[in-house]
Amino acid sequence: MKKLLTAIITAGIVALSASPVWSADADDYMTNSGGVESLRGQVEISTINKSESLKQVPRDQKLIDRNYVQQPPMIPHTTRGYQVNLNANKCLSCHSFKNAGEMGATKISVTHYETRDGMTLSDVSPRRYFCLQCHVTQADAKPLVGNTFQPVDSLR
Amino acid sequence: MLKRLKRLWVVMKSPSSASMGFILLLGFTGGIIFWGGFNTGMEATNTEEFCAGCHAPIVKEIRETIHYSNRSGVRAICSDCHVPHNWTDKIVRKVQASKELVAFAMGTISTDEKFQARRGHLADREWQRMKGNDSQECRNCHQFDFMDFSEQGARSVKQHSTALASGEKTCVDCHKGIAHQLPNMEGIEGW
Numbered sequence: 177m178k179k180l181l182t183a184i185i186t187a188g189i190v191a192l193s194a195s196p197v198w199s200a201d202a203d204d205y206m207t208n209s210g211g212v213e214s215l216r217g218q219v220e221i222s223t224i225n226k227s228e229s230l231k232q233v234p235r236d237q238k239l240i241d242r243n244y245v246q247q248p249p250m251i252p253h254t255t256r257g258y259q260v261n262l263n264a265n266k267c268l269s270c271h272s273f274k275n276a277g278e279m280g281a282t283k284i285s286v287t288h289y290e291t292r293d294g295m296t297l298s299d300v301s302p303r304r305y306f307c308l309q310c311h312v313t314q315a316d317a318k319p320l321v322g323n324t325f326q327p328v329d330s331l332r
Numbered sequence: 333m334l335k336r337l338k339r340l341w342v343v344m345k346s347p348s349s350a351s352m353g354f355i356l357l358l359g360f361t362g363g364i365i366f367w368g369g370f371n372t373g374m375e376a377t378n379t380e381e382f383c384a385g386c387h388a389p390i391v392k393e394i395r396e397t398i399h400y401s402n403r404s405g406v407r408a409i410c411s412d413c414h415v416p417h418n419w420t421d422k423i424v425r426k427v428q429a430s431k432e433l434v435a436f437a438m439g440t441i442s443t444d445e446k447f448q449a450r451r452g453h454l455a456d457r458e459w460q461r462m463k464g465n466d467s468q469e470c471r472n473c474h475q476f477d478f479m480d481f482s483e484q485g486a487r488s489v490k491q492h493s494t495a496l497a498s499g500e501k502t503c504v505d506c507h508k509g510i511a512h513q514l515p516n517m518e519g520i521e522g523w
Contacts, residue, residue: 236486236487257397259509259513259514261513262516263513264514264515264516264517265517269522269523
């Protein structure tokens with residue numbers, strides 16, 4: 177009787193400790209991301225990636241050529257600490273029609289004075305006030321996704 | 333009362349029997365305590381905590397600017413820019429600041445709304461002050477004679493080598509709002 181009891185208990189312990197491994201890694205991966213690899217690499221959704229180091233924006237660089245005709249020109253300098261809000265617009269303190277000449281800066285385009293109905297205002301249209309919505313600084317960074325875009329002949 | 337004053341006068345006038353050395357020692361230690369105490373007290377009114385007592389929202393604003401967070405860890409606190417470093421100028425500014433104590437008592441900028449409404453006025457006062465003393469507080473650290481134009485950005489060189497070098501403009505003419513949010517800049521020269 178005692179032997180039988182020992183045998184049962186031992187069998188029980190063995191059975192419990194060798195409990196089935198449900199989460200085979202590959203299966204889990206397929207369940208969570210469907211095997212799709214994103215820009216984050218082949219990682220689980222729940223995994224926190226190590227962040228890339230921040231890119232530095234060069235303080236001043238040469239004007240950056242446009243790649244297509246309607247492209248908003250890119251900003252060839254840093255804009256750290258430039259305030260663009262209800263009270264002030266630091267960009268316009270050089271690039272506005274009023275100041276551009278004296279500051280030797282590029283004027284904003286006359287399209288910035290137009291409302292969406294095509295009416296020309298006497299000052300920058302509110303819809304064009306937030307410069308950094310379209311114009312952005314550039315850092316020397318590799319494109320995240322490859323592409324085969326070519327500028328039109330006239331811009332090449 | 334008059335009698336007591338008279339007696340004090342006599343005591344102060346008549347030579348004491350104490351030794352010269354003792355009197356000198358008293359004078360010296362007294363001097364150290366008073367002078368040291370005075371300067372320590374004045375330094376206490378130069379700390380960020382003291383400024384934040386009334387100007388709390390503005391003290392927070394500096395945190396995202398270059399004078400608070402930057403690559404080399406050097407930083408400026410309120411008094412570095414707003415209180416002259418030179419002793420006599422400092423005293424003059426501190427005496428002027430007694431007017432600000434009245435504003436504190438009246439609660440002129442005691443709420444955020446009141447403060448925002450007054451921001452333009454406060455900013456303009458500082459701009460005028462700095463224009464008046466040729467941006468002395470900027471120049472305490474940023475000395476023109478030691479600026480290396482080859483290390484500066486093209487845009488900086490253009491302004492510094494002309495307008496600043498000739499004395500036609502001073503730092504604060506262009507560098508407004510470098511440590512604070514700007515007030516409404518409508519009608520301000522250069523904006």
